[in-house]
Amino acid sequence: MRTSKYLLAVGIALLMLCSVSGAVFAEPVWSIEGEYFEGCTCNPGCPCLFGSEPTHNKTCKISGVFHIQKGNYGQYSLDGQTVIGITDLTAQQDKNWIVFYIDEKAAAVQKNALLDIFQNHVFGFAKVPAERIIVKYVPIHTESSSWHKKAVAADNLTLDVELLHGTGNPDKPTQIVNKNFAIWAKEFDMTLDMGKAVTHRFREGNQGWNYDGRSGFATAFRFTSK
Numbered sequence: 001m002r003t004s005k006y007l008l009a010v011g012i013a014l015l016m017l018c019s020v021s022g023a024v025f026a027e028p029v030w031s032i033e034g035e036y037f038e039g040c041t042c043n044p045g046c047p048c049l050f051g052s053e054p055t056h057n058k059t060c061k062i063s064g065v066f067h068i069q070k071g072n073y074g075q076y077s078l079d080g081q082t083v084i085g086i087t088d089l090t091a092q093q094d095k096n097w098i099v100f101y102i103d104e105k106a107a108a109v110q111k112n113a114l115l116d117i118f119q120n121h122v123f124g125f126a127k128v129p130a131e132r133i134i135v136k137y138v139p140i141h142t143e144s145s146s147w148h149k150k151a152v153a154a155d156n157l158t159l160d161v162e163l164l165h166g167t168g169n170p171d172k173p174t175q176i177v178n179k180n181f182a183i184w185a186k187e188f189d190m191t192l193d194m195g196k197a198v199t200h201r202f203r204e205g206n207q208g209w210n211y212d213g214r215s216g217f218a219t220a221f222r223f224t225s226k
Contacts, residue, residue: 030225032071037149037218038064039197046215060089065151073113097132101153104137160199161216189220
């Protein structure tokens, strides 16, 4: 009898241990949604959005700004956080790279959560090796209105996008409706508001550019672990 009770007690203890271990090592449930805008290499009216080659040396370099209006990582709120991802979408796998800017005002747990989401999931398709990933926590300032989107990350990035006025309906920007875009196809809204990056300047290490006057667009996004 004692042996049976002992084995039962051991079994319950092991079950509880496994349950606790599973809770500790389980992937957290997360979701983020908000506004996205970017500037890129191409002339305004980026042909990449239509499945055509970029306008400059078959290269598509982007600065993508994700402003999270509503988000969580497990029990932690990510509301109001901003992450900027800068990369060359057309780079070969042995030369690809990425820079992440995360707002320095975020709490430590938020910084870790945002880095996991954006490095391993949002930009996970790029498969950039760790040695070519730069992560910096810097002051980030963003502005957003109906016709104007702006992001400044320390002295490293200034992106100022003005949306293009459509002539059919002057109250709406020029739009791509029912988009055909392979990257973030399901996570981005089906309508893209097209614009021009009046200022798009970036410098980090040996990477940098001045793409003033080139393409930009804005849309809504939603990414989730579910």
